[in-house]
Amino acid sequence: MDQRVSLITLGVRDLARARAFYEALGWRTNAAPDDDTVFFQAGGMIVALWGRDQLAEDTGVEDGGGWGGITPAYNARSPEEVDAVLAEAAGAGGTILRPGAETFWGGYSGAFADTEGHAWEVAHNPHWTIAEDGSVSLR
């Protein structure tokens, strides 16, 4: 198994609402209006929105209903950009879970939930490098 992730699927109850949320953040998809799966090309990987019940069945798991111990994160290029992304998420119908603040590891971060309750951390990590194309490396 190569050291990579190809896709993250977010299980949703209201696909149209979730799609509208990510589109309001500026994300673009080629999905047709009535497609039951929405794929976003996200750098060298893909983010998908799909029915949560279908995803649970496809994954072979019981749905715990809440947060399940996985948090995706978006790294910004500055603390100011963290605040801007959080504001954008709130404006798009998301919920601020934790406002931007300095962290114990020397960075700055906050968190929001999308319309389906999926939490994203938004962080500025001065120890990591963000390339022009948005890819992130540990050095």
Next chain:
Amino acid sequence: MDQRVSLITLGVRDLARARAFYEALGWRTNAAPDDDTVFFQAGGMIVALWGRDQLAEDTGVEDGGGWGGITPAYNARSPEEVDAVLAEAAGAGGTILRPGAETFWGGYSGAFADTEGHAWEVAHNPHWTIAEDGSVSLR
């Protein structure tokens, strides 16, 4: 918010066991043996292992305890590679949630859980392109 994901953090109860699982799959980290966070460079993004309680607090959520509606996936280059990755995961101490099988969308996939119960889908999708460097695109 650019259309990308920087990091996925998997909350774990037993960091050493989880780290050993991913290392048994061939993943490599520069984390020291007693670091409380383990980062894996995964293509243009990062996969982290961190205490599940700490991650829940940092994310600003209550822990539902089970699966939370997010499934990461690993895309392989052939159906045979899907089966090989599932076998590798089982051999490393993971659990097969769904054995490899043909899918309704014309691909082939299965799913495993790591030692912490985090489910991964493993799929071959003939409609997508996997580049030499492992990045995946919708066309």
